[in-house]
Amino acid sequence: MTGIFLQAFIYLVAAVIAVPIAKRLGLGSVLGYLIAGVVIGPVVGLVGDETTTIQHFAEFGVVMMLFLVGLELEPKMLWAMRNRLMGLGGLQVGLTTVAVMAIALSFGLQWSISLAIGLIFALSSTAIVLQTFNEKGLTKTEGGRNAFSVLLFQDIAVIPMLAFIPLLALPELVAAAQTAAANAAEHHEEMSLVAGLPGWAMGLVITGTIAGVVVGGHFLSRPLFRFVASSGLREIFTATALMLVIGIAALMSLVGLSPALGTFLAGVILANSEFRHELESNIEPFKGLLLGLFFITVGAGINFGILFEDFFLIIGLTIGLMVLKALILLLLSFIFKIKGSSRWLFALSLAQAGEFGFVLLSFTTQNHVLPMDIAQLLSLVVAISMFLTPGLFILYDKVILPRYEKASNDREADEIDEQGTAIIAGVGRFGQVVNRLLTANGVKTVVLDYEATQVENLRQINIKSFFGDATRPDLLHTAGIEEASLLVVSMDNQETTTELVRYVKHTYPHVKIIARAFDRGHSYMLRAAGADHVEKETFHSAIEVGATSLRCLGVHPFLVEQQKAKYLRLENSSSEMLYETWMGGEETESYDNHYQHLFIQLEETIRDAMDEDRMDRHGLTEREWTPPPKDYLDDFTDHPLDKVIDDAVDDEDDISGSEKPA
Structure with a gap:
């Protein structure tokens, strides 16, 4: 043993x-x-x-x-x-x-x-x-x-x-x-259900x-x-x-x-x-x-x-x-x-x-x-x-x-033969959703991506896109950046994304820039570079999953929406405060400790706000999620909804009347 x-x-x-x-x-x-x-x-x-x-x-x-x-x-x-x-x-x-x-x-x-x-x-x-x-x-x-x-x-x-x-x-x-096989069989006899069978x-x-x-x-x-x-x-x-x-x-x-x-x-x-x-x-x-x-x-x-x-x-x-x-x-x-x-x-x-x-x-x-x-x-x-x-x-x-990968990415950029109102730089999973929503609403887009395989995959499903590096000024010019109204930046590289935002905002200040950030720190860099709107890639999906989790745990849907609205408002305000601190900070240990302490305080503020009783007062942002009281229409006279209801009742009477036997 x-x-x-x-x-x-x-x-x-x-x-x-x-x-x-x-x-x-x-x-x-x-x-x-x-x-x-x-x-x-x-x-x-x-x-x-x-x-x-x-x-x-x-x-x-x-x-x-x-x-x-x-x-x-x-x-x-x-x-x-x-x-x-x-x-x-x-x-x-x-x-x-x-x-x-x-x-x-x-x-x-x-x-x-x-x-x-x-x-x-x-x-x-x-x-x-x-x-x-x-x-x-x-x-x-x-x-x-x-x-x-x-x-x-x-x-x-x-x-x-x-x-x-x-x-x-x-x-x-x-x-x-x-002989050797016979001796081995004596010591290592194996069981079988088919041995000797025809x-x-x-x-x-x-x-x-x-x-x-x-x-x-x-x-x-x-x-x-x-x-x-x-x-x-x-x-x-x-x-x-x-x-x-x-x-x-x-x-x-x-x-x-x-x-x-x-x-x-x-x-x-x-x-x-x-x-x-x-x-x-x-x-x-x-x-x-x-x-x-x-x-x-x-x-x-x-x-x-x-x-x-x-x-x-x-x-x-x-x-x-x-x-x-x-x-x-x-x-x-x-x-x-x-x-x-x-x-x-x-x-x-x-x-x-x-x-x-x-x-x-x-x-x-x-x-x-x-x-x-x-x-x-x-x-x-x-x-x-x-x-x-x-x-x-x-x-x-x-x-x-x-x-x-180098061979696919070192090929010459495609000749861009069209221009649009919006230019989308980077068309991975994030950029594809943005492009589909814009095109479905009649917005003309020009899609650029530096991954050749990604461009080919999109072309196979009839989504026109162009292979090229969106950080190249000549390609942006060909894509019509001077006449475009919007640039959506959803590329994978954080440094490249920040540099592109900084260049476009400096050279073409009239162009609105919406950028996808990987995390909070990257969102600060994009804001500092001049992005008009910054969205963290997983923030909204995480909020929805959290809200769905609350509903699954038995929390009333109205209360869930109130909590979600309050969390978003507090998160936006705290994010602004943290951004201001980040902008004025230096890479020192005292700065890191101050930022961490501020972040912890803001998290505690959010938790305290979530624990408040919302039945005694409602903010304006929460009012749309507050269930209306019974008979609230009785307090209104000549409300526009009355005419809609009356017309619907008249139509129902006409239909039922036409079905009555002569």
């Missing part, structure tokens, strides 16, 4: 030290885990032969990850991506297998060994790629979606691979390893198992989760979630299927369940820890003895494999019209071998398809390619993506 505690402590210390450092250096958590494994394994030697055993346990993190991925995919979404799933994924696996097999044959290997190697190297690392996509926010990009389609097909393809690989067994390996019976069992998972997940899971949730014990729900994932994985293993595929299928079935988010929150911590442990064991399992013996061969095979897969993926990106930087993201992210490669290598040696020496060499190729993958993401982030 003490040894287990020490080993667990070593793995955790390595992760706690290496991963934060790697994240801070921009290397990503996956590379941090791999480096930690190399340090505690081959370098320092703190862990040893138990690494392989721990790796088999840690592979369950991949199973959990695919369950969570399945929870994010509704069945209709999976059906919608069927073309990419079968076309893109199928071609990637097929072309890579054929290409690797051809190269292996050229080295003089037998066709069965070459085909097995092709199948193993056709797979990519689901764990590393999806983990990195989530960290870097690349999941929703075009390249990320296409990469996920390929990874999903690869995980599905593992099933026929496991069924096909035993057919490639070499007779000489079977005879030579018969082909048709095995097919029926597998089909029935999959059908059972689908039917049970759809009809039985909800009553189970409701029963468990009624206990009110969170730990029991966590136990239920783990029971579900582990049970399905065990069932799939018993019938010879991939546990990862089974849990993925279960996740897809439960994607529409009302318990989906609770399942995610309970499984996520276990998934993260096990995936981290898996990556550490990959690093710790690198055999530097074999690596140094055939260093150049192994490194050459690794680089050659990654280049070959990247070229095939680039070819497919042209066929399936994946464009721009997404093409390189798609190719580089899937260029490595995958964690299922270790599973297939173990399976091939057990079934006498690959000799042990070749399997050990190939396992190093798989591990090192996974180790190099974070570097490919760094290459994409630091080299490829900036070049594409």
